[in-house]
Amino acid sequence: MPNSAYQLLEIVGTSPVSSDDAIRSGIEKATLMHHALDWFQVTETRGQIREGKVTQFRVIMKVSTRLDRP
Numbered sequence: 303m304p305n306s307a308y309q310l311l312e313i314v315g316t317s318p319v320s321s322d323d324a325i326r327s328g329i330e331k332a333t334l335m336h337h338a339l340d341w342f343q344v345t346e347t348r349g350q351i352r353e354g355k356v357t358q359f360r361v362i363m364k365v366s367t368r369l370d371r372p
Contacts (some may be wrong), residue, residue, distance in 0.1 A: 307369040311336065315361045319349050324361040338368040
């Protein structure tokens, strides 16, 4: 799209299942508050360990939203 403008949002998705699930969870929640989401970039992946097992995945990502005319 020529001459477009985008806003970058930082989103943190979490999941007890997987990092992929954390990405999907974060994006799905972001679409409830922002429209025209276009792409995402994972910038950091973290996790929580309890008693030797991974119990939580946390994915930090940049998500772009197009700035459209009203």
